[in-house]
Amino acid sequence: MLDPLESKLTRTSYFIPLGLGPASLCASIYVTFGRIVVVYSPSPNSATTTITAPTHRIFPFRPHIYALVFCTLDSIALSIQGVGGGLTATAATASSRNASTNILLAGLVIQAVSLCLFLCCAADVLRRVRAAGPDVPRNAHPALVALRTSARWKGFLVSVGAAAVLVFIRTVYRVVELSGGFEGSLAQAEVPFMVLEGPMIMLAVLLLTIYHPGVVYRGGAWEASRFAVLGREKRGSADSAGMGAQNDEEAGARCYELGRRERGSYATIIAGQAETETETGSEGRK
Secondary structure, three states: OOOOOOOHHHHHHHHHHHHHHHHHHHHHHHHHHHHHHHHHOOOOOOOOOOOOHHHHHHOOOOHHHHHHHHHHHHHHHHHHHHHHHHHHHHOOOHHHHHHHHHHHHHHHHHHHHHHHHHHHHHHHHHHHHHHHOOOOOOOOOHHHHHHHOOHHHHHHHHHHHHHHHHHHHHHHHHHHHHHOOOOOHHHHOHHHHHHHOHHHHHHHHHHHHHOOHHHHOOOOHHHHOOOOOOOOOOHHHOOHHHHHHHHHHHHHHHHHHHHHHHHHHHHHHHHHHHHHHHHHHHHHHO
């Protein structure tokens, strides 16, 4: 029987992209999730200002913590998968192939655990947003206010969550498959492979292509939702886009306050004029 993994070139072209593609997709989901947290945070700009106390009452971590932790776990999983895949591709004996397969399996386990933790954190954020209700202050940037109320935003949230679940299903399948080795019954079964391997990633990519962040975060929302991956930036090191977003938010807040005061003053003037006219009419009738 012909073994399709007998050739080293075939094994290399199979194992390396097999781990690189899903890991890169997970990294993009993790970074995008940090921007989702910014959209719902009371902080106007987590990259250039200190996140206020209400943010900690809503979310347990700042946006950059989510992205940094999960991207780090993803990088570790990708590195281990790369080492395991490379060793498996160049393995000359069955024993060396089994040893390299175990390394590859360890990388997949780390990826599955990180995805499981991410889904738990995403569910926790969703629960906190719903429990907070509309009375809790959100990011007041005009572009993010318009984004939160748009139909594309709801579709984007569903797509990101569904893509993460699909990649998680595929990763769990790979863990179970490789736990029995390449000669195991599941690794030799064609139907589970055709359903749980390629289609899961294809559907995830399709969802994130339809609701691509570049399309969803338009109208200045992408710049307004930026955050520093390594934490708070120095005020002097923020770029013009971040400072512009912050200045826009401050200007919008000032305009709102001035407008509120002007409306109050105008109402007072109108009430005074009405009272004067009433008194004048009463004196005329007398």
